[in-house]
Amino acid sequence: MTNALKHSAACSTLILLFTAPAWAQPQTSASARAEGEQQIHDKVIVTGEQIPYLRLSETATKTNLDLMDTPLSVTLLNKAFLEDLHSERLADAYPYTLGLSQSGTNANSFTLRGLSASLQNVQINGLPGLASRFGSPTSANIERVEVVKGPASVLYGLMEPGGLVNIVTKRPEEEASNTLTFTTRSYASETSGFGDDTGAGLTFDSTGSLTDDGKWLYRLIARVETQDTFRDGVSYDNVYLFPSLTYRVSPEAEATFGLEYVKEDGDADDGLAAVNNDIDQTAPINVRYQEDGDFDNDEGLVAFAHVNWDISAKTRLRLNLRSVFHEDERKLYENNRVNDAPDLEDATLRRRDRHQLNKREYHFVDLNISHAFDTGPAQHNLLAGLNGGFERADYERIRFGSAISPNISILDPAYGVGEPVAITAGTDRITDYLNYGAYIQDVAAITDWLTVMVGGRYDRQDVDFTEQTTDFTDDQMSDVFLPQGGIVIRPNDALSLYASYTESFNPNSVQRRDANGESFNPERGEQTEAGLKASLFDEQLNLTFAVFDIEKTNIVETNLNGDLQLLGGLESQGAEFELQALPLENWQVRFGYAYTDSVISQSPDEALIGRRNAFAPEHDAFFWTRYNLPRDVWNGTVGASVGVNYESDRVTNASPSTQVELPGYTRLDLGFYYEADQYRMALSMENIADETYYTGGTRDTRIFPGDPRLLILSLRAKL
Template sequence: MKFAINPVTHSLALILGLTSYVSAEETATELDTMVVVGKQNSYLNPEVSTATKSNVDPKDTPLTVNVINQQFLQDIRAESLSDAYGYTTGLSQSGTNADSFSLRGIDTDLNNIQVNGLPGLASRFGSPTTANVERIEILKGPASIMYGQVQPGGLMNIITKKPQEEASFSFDISGNSYSTGVSEFGDDNSFTGSIDATGPLTDDKKWLYRFIVSAEDNNSYRDDVDSQNYYFFPTLTYRPSDETELTFGLELQTEQRVPDDGLVVLDNDINQIAKIDTHYQSADDNGEDKGLVAFATFNTLVTDDFDITVDWRSVWHEDTREYYRTTSVDNTTDTVSLVDRENDNKRQYHFIDTRTTGSLWWGEVEHQLLAGLSFGYEQKDFDRLTYDDARTVDFSNPTDLTGHEGDSSVNHRITEYMNYAAYLQDTIYLNETWTLMTGIRYARQDADFERVDRGITDSSSSDAFVSQAGVVYHLSEATSLYASYGESFNPNSIEDTDANGDHFDPEKGRQYEVGTKTDLFNNKANLSIAYFDIKKTNVVEENLSTGEDELLGGVKSTGVEVELLMMPIENWQVKLGYAYVDARVSDNPDDNIEGNRTAASALHDAYVWTKYNFPYKIADGIVGTTLGANYEGSRYTDEDSTDRVKLPGYTTVDIGLHYEIEHYRASLNIENLFNEIYYYGGSGDTNIYAGDPRNITFSLSGKF
């Protein structure tokens, strides 16, 4: 696809010229009706649900919940969740997989991403699509009281689109290309298209539907790297009465891509790195993710004060890869070693969460109660074949590899988990000024392990009580102060045992947090400030004196987060944030690790985003501009000072221009405007991931 104009110079001049025009809010009067030209959908979020599993005012909860809503995802042209990471405080991306990020300096795993409050993603190797996302709620700090076994940095809850009573049909198509020295404009093009239809199936609106289809054809600036992704999300809602609702849906996903392990560096020095388009894997390598999800939510009112909700989610997922995996770099010969591997990984997740919420009054005191039971089954079936002989390629000019060499070895592991939990949360409204929150959860996990290729079996059980407590003081109707304490747990691997062959207790986490939340300018702005102190213990590490694994590891993270969302006038809004996160390995038997910063965590990160619509019509439509900047401080790829690479801090700038008329919207977005070369994540001195160079996207959408 070739474009007839040079969009960089033309759009930049236009956007910068328009953005320099600053105007007070103007209105047009027609037939005595006041009409605001350029009115926007707000980024402000008056309610959150992830902290209590029910909709509440953020000022009423002693926890931090950041929200990225659908309007913001549209404005930044986010096709996957990772596209929005730069505009979230305390979140740092570390790689390309779905769970490759840290929250408040603590690394995450797949359980730290949930969908409608339950674990189980349909894909693993890429960041989740936004095609079916209504909003993303990021609950900071330990979330085990509500969501079970998760790392204590926080949890990302994807809330999906639901069927609507009002019929509508929308479409969105986009094409993008790079404009940089390694990929000239028009050389590597990508296309995305989606449709979203919803409405009633019957005249009485007891049956509602939603049907979302999306497809992506992505061509990277990196040599031979591309992907083709397809998504299908059908959903039905049945409302037999005003008090009862049942929603059932499916997610079908298939993602095909050329595997890409990123770049390597010489002598652990980021200045000794190949060009950002260097690809060490073979063009013939392939990887595929396939996922099928079935889910349902049932809610009914059992009394005037209490309801019951049942959430169910089942996932069948398989990813296969045949590729040359990067293993090491030789600083003497300037060569990169790769190993030929074939992976077939299968996962199943089946979870049910049943809960009741409602209010009880003891005298003048209201108790908002939440009580629930959770049950889950997981199976992980990993079958991996590795060829013994390593292959080498040139560091700066790798050749394409084909065929298999050497003998092969098999590593086939099957692990099954049974999870049981019961939890209780009580939010106590003492009066108009004071609110207390307490909670407790008991959880148990039984695990069975089989090393199929060796005929080894094992089993283990672990359980934990975790608690939560918080207090909110309403300084005024617009401002609240809060303090909270929360705990987390995460079972250690069944494959890890001590010198006696016994399994380890779960990892534990705890957090202290204090902060304030304020509505400003007659609810036209939200300001939140939080200080946190997190500690994770019971981390399995090798005792260097004995060579045995022990619970010797720990991580500590302290910091401050600030976020401000404001819409001072109806055609202009601003979103900005800053985070200081000092996350370090507090306990480790290795002096080269203890005291070091955790991998992929930045001491400082900040962002600013603004959107301005002009208060008068241009060509009978609304014209608006966007401008965003994201700063990420320096990070390390590993905790071990003998193996890690320091990734420099960077700042990227994004700009956009959009035009809306009647039911249509056309947008031109330029990401990384100044073509900053930067590296956002990696591990050790291999698998270093470069950020995208200047990227230009044109999109057209419509809604009827």
């Protein structure tokens, strides 16, 4: 990208999120309600009217079940909201996703309901396998995002118990459309003045029919972006390409094939270091401890296919395939240990030489069939499926472990003077994972007011581990049965009461063994949840309330004799309330509040029991509103939005020796919009008060500050 493009001045951030809006249905059974409903309600937009809402979620049950009949908490973000907020990355939506807290910069750096996520907790069209790892996924090809709170292993396999973030990608459409979106951004703060660190992006999105009969459809999405960040010497250049084809075999069957290509090149950044475990004893938020030339590079290629076949009015088959070939390379002097001192000026940071090359392959498949039938007055929707896959992870440490001498000043680092004490030999570890499972689920409308969900899964994982440099090999087998169940009571069309029980599992590392050399059983998660959902005043006011209790057990810890045992446990309890209202057709209001008490419940170190989990704020809240003028302005619609996000204090990790408490913060965001038939212009202003806050980190050596005041401008044209 040219310097002129790069320094234009400001592009997108996301201040908004969508949960279940238009829920209320006629007082008919769950099966009947789901049959005739569209997933996204299109309608004619009158002057100033807010964009229609998403009302169904396939992710929670892998069926088109109305959210009022779903005994789980689900948050929905549709394309309209992601666009409204100028979301460039999925993480831009996190501040307005209730119960989700960012904990770092990687794709899986977040907690859900107070529990950390893994890469398996972020899926694309219901299958794991992100194209990149270091950064949060781009929103260029996102149609919508569905967040299921709590364990989701019965339908989706191994993962952490906090919840599932499922990205539904854009598909080819028959109606021809070509759009070009230009975004530009600049900080405007004390840390980085207006025009000092800027960036720009360009997205092209084209879709339509390749044949006159509409049997072959295509879509091509391409995006390039470049960004200088407020961190000293940190910038990135990214390229994304998403081509896809759909073949309509018949009115009842279609197949979609596509590719995803991602290339992300950036400067390595390990964040700030805190002296004496005190966040007030850190350098200014722009200070970086890595050297010029240290990098984080990511490249991935994905091939996928989806087959949808409505065999009959009551039976449908779905096949989903995804293969990922991914490589990431990290070379840097990484932050390793803080050398504390009474004064910040005297403290130093030990760095460590690291050069890592990771190669991954993922091949996953999901095949399921659903069938609707009756048994007496009960209406059933039975789902049965098989899913699983093969994963190979090749982690090569080209160099690792040698300290850099001399240490670097934390307050005023000098670059280019440190060298490794010694060149250390690396390691090369290859791990093969073979995972497969079978699941079944029945959603039964027993009466017009009572719906019951039951399900279960059998899952097995085989692991083979090889250390290439020493020829050490090991293997492990884990299997498990997981049940789930739920009940929904609908006393009337406007109210839904529900309760559910769900489980999760995640195998422990093959490299961890007990004193007898035996492998460990998988980590287990269990959630009990109850709540209510209400849709009032002709669907203009929608409320959700949930209470939950999640227990995670079988965590490997070191006992007092120095041996590994299944001694660890976590518990997260809390309550969530969310409101979405349309007081007027051109005025939208959203509010959410979550209370989460997430602590260590079991540990061989009794001093740790009761301590908070990392990045599990006790209080999390947001408010967002958008108002559109009810009359034409320049033959278009003019609107404005205000967003406020609050998180209470968090801790970076559980260990008292390296734990840093990050203070709570409140962030204020503003947005202005102009939309006409062929054009859209939007200006976002994030962190208006230019507050210093921290979004993630690990220990006292890696703490990531949030963006200072940021201006973002986007221009979209239909070609």
